[in-house]
Amino acid sequence: MATKNVQLPEIGEGVTEGELVNWLVKPGDKIEPDQAIAELMTDKATVEVPSPIGGIVKELKFKEGDVITVGSVVVTVDAVGAGAEAPAPSSHAAPAAAKSPAPGAKLASAQAAAQPASAGANGMEIHPPPASSKVLATPATRRLAREMGVDINGMAGTGMAGRVTRDDVLSARGAGAVSGGPAAYQAPSVPRPAFTGQGGALEERVPLKGIRKKIAENLQMAKHIIPHFTLMDEADVTQLVNMREELKAAGEKAGVKVTYMPFVFKALIATVREFPMFNASIDDAAGEIVYKKYFNIGFAADTPQGLLVPIVKGADQKSLLQVAREISELAGKARDGKLALDEMKGATFTVTNIGSVGGTYATPVINHPEVAIFGMYKIQDKPVLKNGQIGFIKTMNFTVTADHRLIDGAVAARFLKAFIHRIENPGVLMLDMM
Amino acid sequence: MAQKFDVVVVGAGPGGYVAAIRCAQLGLSTAVVEREWMGGVCLNVGCIPSKALITAGHFLDRLRNDAPEMGFKLPKGEVAVDMAQMQKWKRGVCDRMAGGVEQLLKGNGVTVLRGEATFKTAQELGVKSSSGEESVTAKNFIIATGSRPIEIPGFAFDEKLVLSSTGALALADLPKKLVVIGGGYIGLELGSMYAHLGVEVTVVEAGKGVLQGAADPDCVQVVARKLKKTGVEVLTEAKAKSWKKSGSGVEVVVDVKGAARAIKADKVVVTVGRKPNSDQANLKGIGLQVDERGFVKTDARRRTSVPHIFAIGDVACQPMLAHKASHEGVLVAEVIAGKNRAYDAKTVPAVIFVDPEIASAGMTEEEAKAAGHTDLKVGKFPFAANGRAVSMMETDGFVKMIADAKTDVVLGIHIVGPEASNLISEAALAIEMGARLQDIALTIHPHPTLGETMMEAAEAALGHAIHVIQKPLAARKEGAPGLRADA
Numbered sequence: 001m002a003t004k005n006v007q008l009p010e011i012g013e014g015v016t017e018g019e020l021v022n023w024l025v026k027p028g029d030k031i032e033p034d035q036a037i038a039e040l041m042t043d044k045a046t047v048e049v050p051s052p053i054g055g056i057v058k059e060l061k062f063k064e065g066d067v068i069t070v071g072s073v074v075v076t077v078d079a080v081g082a083g084a085e086a087p088a089p090s091s092h093a094a095p096a097a098a099k100s101p102a103p104g105a106k107l108a109s110a111q112a113a114a115q116p117a118s119a120g121a122n123g124m125e126i127h128p129p130p131a132s133s134k135v136l137a138t139p140a141t142r143r144l145a146r147e148m149g150v151d152i153n154g155m156a157g158t159g160m161a162g163r164v165t166r167d168d169v170l171s172a173r174g175a176g177a178v179s180g181g182p183a184a185y186q187a188p189s190v191p192r193p194a195f196t197g198q199g200g201a202l203e204e205r206v207p208l209k210g211i212r213k214k215i216a217e218n219l220q221m222a223k224h225i226i227p228h229f230t231l232m233d234e235a236d237v238t239q240l241v242n243m244r245e246e247l248k249a250a251g252e253k254a255g256v257k258v259t260y261m262p263f264v265f266k267a268l269i270a271t272v273r274e275f276p277m278f279n280a281s282i283d284d285a286a287g288e289i290v291y292k293k294y295f296n297i298g299f300a301a302d303t304p305q306g307l308l309v310p311i312v313k314g315a316d317q318k319s320l321l322q323v324a325r326e327i328s329e330l331a332g333k334a335r336d337g338k339l340a341l342d343e344m345k346g347a348t349f350t351v352t353n354i355g356s357v358g359g360t361y362a363t364p365v366i367n368h369p370e371v372a373i374f375g376m377y378k379i380q381d382k383p384v385l386k387n388g389q390i391g392f393i394k395t396m397n398f399t400v401t402a403d404h405r406l407i408d409g410a411v412a413a414r415f416l417k418a419f420i421h422r423i424e425n426p427g428v429l430m431l432d433m434m
Numbered sequence: 435m436a437q438k439f440d441v442v443v444v445g446a447g448p449g450g451y452v453a454a455i456r457c458a459q460l461g462l463s464t465a466v467v468e469r470e471w472m473g474g475v476c477l478n479v480g481c482i483p484s485k486a487l488i489t490a491g492h493f494l495d496r497l498r499n500d501a502p503e504m505g506f507k508l509p510k511g512e513v514a515v516d517m518a519q520m521q522k523w524k525r526g527v528c529d530r531m532a533g534g535v536e537q538l539l540k541g542n543g544v545t546v547l548r549g550e551a552t553f554k555t556a557q558e559l560g561v562k563s564s565s566g567e568e569s570v571t572a573k574n575f576i577i578a579t580g581s582r583p584i585e586i587p588g589f590a591f592d593e594k595l596v597l598s599s600t601g602a603l604a605l606a607d608l609p610k611k612l613v614v615i616g617g618g619y620i621g622l623e624l625g626s627m628y629a630h631l632g633v634e635v636t637v638v639e640a641g642k643g644v645l646q647g648a649a650d651p652d653c654v655q656v657v658a659r660k661l662k663k664t665g666v667e668v669l670t671e672a673k674a675k676s677w678k679k680s681g682s683g684v685e686v687v688v689d690v691k692g693a694a695r696a697i698k699a700d701k702v703v704v705t706v707g708r709k710p711n712s713d714q715a716n717l718k719g720i721g722l723q724v725d726e727r728g729f730v731k732t733d734a735r736r737r738t739s740v741p742h743i744f745a746i747g748d749v750a751c752q753p754m755l756a757h758k759a760s761h762e763g764v765l766v767a768e769v770i771a772g773k774n775r776a777y778d779a780k781t782v783p784a785v786i787f788v789d790p791e792i793a794s795a796g797m798t799e800e801e802a803k804a805a806g807h808t809d810l811k812v813g814k815f816p817f818a819a820n821g822r823a824v825s826m827m828e829t830d831g832f833v834k835m836i837a838d839a840k841t842d843v844v845l846g847i848h849i850v851g852p853e854a855s856n857l858i859s860e861a862a863l864a865i866e867m868g869a870r871l872q873d874i875a876l877t878i879h880p881h882p883t884l885g886e887t888m889m890e891a892a893e894a895a896l897g898h899a900i901h902v903i904q905k906p907l908a909a910r911k912e913g914a915p916g917l918r919a920d921a
Contacts, residue, residue, distance in 0.1 A: 069741065069742075071741050072741060122733060122737055122738065122739045122740070122741050124733065124737065124741060126733060126734050126735060126776050129734075129776075130734040130776040130777060130778040131778040133780050133805075134805075135778075136843060136868035137868060138866065138867045138868065139779075139866050139867075142778055143775075146774050146775065146776065146778075147773075147774055149774075160870065161841035161842065161843050161868075161870055162841070163868050192461055
């Protein structure tokens with residue numbers, strides 16, 4: 001029986017580590033190949049870690065609460081009936097002879113030696129793979145490709161003699177663009193000042209990690225890249241409130257809690273169709289604007305682990321009731337830490353509903369690579385003068401925060417006005433229905 | 435209590451100290467552990483002191499052989515060598531450089547720990563010094579513990595009569611006769627240096643010639659001729675068998691092509707190569723894999739089999755050269771700081787400080803063919819046709835440029851001649867940039883300089899160097915190789 005190491009596999013794009021929530025096995029347990037052995041909280045979601053091999057669990061290498069990096073040995077397993085671990089790939093023979101030409105004397109022919117470097121010593125994959133010596137590109141271009149996540153090996157260069165130019169790399173990146181955005185993003189060099197407090201029992205220090213660390217990185221990047229501006233306005237939502245009261249009962253019959261958010265989604269999608277720049281991304285690497293013809297609307301969910309943004313995909317293709325059902329399901333999953341990674345990937349536009357907690361207005365931060373975020377706030381009764389009489393209406397505040405590189409102030413103002421027209425007259429939404 | 439760091443670097447040589455400085459620059463709390471010398475072998479018993487003495491030897495050689503022709507009248511008799519003063523000067527050079535390293539580390543906020551490092555676990559390192567033992571822990575470690583001279587059976591180093599390169603660089607008196615075992619680059623650098631200082635030198639080489647596999651064969655030929663002229667005796671296919679004391683010196687028994695021969699000398703220097711220090715610091719004990727040649731196994735990020743531990747320099751892989759170690763030091767520091775880096779340099783230029791110097795970047799013709807470049811353009815330009823070389827009275831040697839015949843992309847440049855060491859950087863840049871012969875030929879090189887030979891060698895590879903006679907352009911067929919100024 002051979003004891004094998006089980007390493008933490010790649011658990012998602014851009015995920016390099018996770019916090020061990022709890023073990024699903026203990027030493028002595030018999031496990032099957034692909035059986036989940038642990039629950040890990042990554043910066044994006046909680047995932048189950050499978051073991052690629054079956055056997056008897058021998059040793060758990062971490063305890064709950066530990067942060068495990070991809071590639072580390074998580075458990076050892078006594079493999080049943082399997083052969084011994086494959087020997088490490090051995091490199092060239094030729095032991096260091098005690099006669100010259102000695103190892104140190106190999107100069108000219110040693111050029112290649114530094115390169116292959118007996119990869120596989122630690123089972124960690126290097127992405128993109130190192131440029132082979134055949135690649136014709138300057139050191140700076142090779143580094144650019146690496147930082148952009150582009151594999152320069154085998155790229156057809158447009159330069160003389162097939163040289164891969166900087167432009168070649170940039171356009172290769174543009175082809176696969178936006179989707180891989182945040183993963184390839186190189187954190188800007190921002191000052192990282194230390195905090196010197198009083199120390200002792202008056203302060204507690206905890207590591208910045210997991211979801212909180214990812215939130216910090218994403219927001220820092222968004223603030224670094226995007227020039228934000230926010231526009232605010234108030235809408236008379238008396239009609240909307242009445243309409244929602246009517247539909248609420250119908251929704252309950254279908255087992256769905258109808259909130260205001262689905263109405264906002266629908267009014268937004270109709271408005272964004274008029275203003276496509278709000279459903280776009282800027283591909284900085286390629287120097288292009290990407291207009292998206294699909295509507296994946298994210299909504300900010302406050303959870304015990306921190307802010308998460310689940311997504312209603314293809315929201316324009318779904319009925320109000322379907323959208324309402326999905327929002328309530330996704331919000332539940334978010335609270336329980338059960339969101340899958342792909343339920344949080346690929347938003348084209350985000351809505352944040354701060355009104356459910358409080359506050360009249362906020363200036364939210366855009367979820368890069370999106371270019372706008374929409375805020376909705378709490379409904380209030382407000383006295384108004386109407387035909388010389390004091391009457392009462394329901395009002396709701398809305399904000400739109402936009403990427404000023406792409407969206408001018410006046411455009412945002414027209415966008416908000418068009419949205420408010422729809423939300424104040426929800427009947428109009430019928431006209432937009434598809 | 436153990437001190438905690440983000441990164442602890444083991445070894446303050448040209449790999450380690452550079453890695454530590456870059457780590458500190460990137461905002462990581464960093465310590466470096468050094469048991470012997472700041473700057474490592476390179477600054478203290480390797481590159482720097484050997485270059486100091488080689489410079490001195492070259493100086494004396496020129497004084498004896500070239501100065502009279504230039505119009506200097508030397509006083510009758512020999513120029514006396516004050517070995518004690520020369521050693522003092524050499525020590526001053528080393529101390530100055532090592533002091534600079536210490537200041538740089540301090541200035542960057544790197545904690546310097548003096549002592550012998552041994553891993554207790556993969557997370558904890560013990561540092562033992564005369565003042566006791568302390569422990570440090572770190573999130574990442576960088577192993578930069580270098581290499582040491584190889585001993586051969588029967589020739590254990592005592593650094594009095596049987597010397598390693600370290601001892602050979604620290605002789606208090608100038609010997610009359612030296613036997614150097616090993617005709618690799620270290621042996622020949624030391625051997626020619628002592629020959630220049632007036633020592634009778636015999637080199638014992640097991641192979642068919644000196645510098646085998648270490649440099650372009652044409653370049654080696656130039657050096658071999660000069661060795662002969664300088665009076666260095668080279669025994670090839672010769673194996674050192676044993677030695678015994680003879681008077682205050684040694685008698686070395688050498689098997690030369692099957693015949694035993696006894697050579698008397700003051701000392702014997704053994705320079706048969708260096709081996710990685712992977713058997714120290716309990717590296718294997720904490721699970722680092724080591725290959726059969728003794729190098730710590732790493733990937734292209736220089737990450738070892740234990741993911742939070744990296745290895746750079748001589749202990750990690752060939753070529754065992756200081757500048758490769760420094761490059762890796764920067765690379766690893768940036769990897770630890772979260773940047774996406776991997777080793778992808780196309781060439782590590784190499785220099786051999788023999789007389790004349792040999793320097794190379796990229797592939798030899800043989801290597802280029804093996805790499806699939808079936809058709810090559812090879813251009814050679816001699817220093818004898820270069821105005822600056824003639825005015826310096828250093829005309830031995832040439833620049834050889836090798837390019838792919840289809841694309842004219844430069845594959846390798848080999849220089850033997852004056853200041854080859856200082857000329858090779860242009861070659862390395864050309865290769866890294868993916869330059870073609872035309873790129874070098876069309877770059878205006880200043881006159882009168884040795885650097886013009888690079889431009890001329892590129893022109894020669896294209897078939898039309900100005901300062902050597904090549905077949906006239908007009909006699910060639912239109913479109914023949916070499917005629918395309920910019921295809």
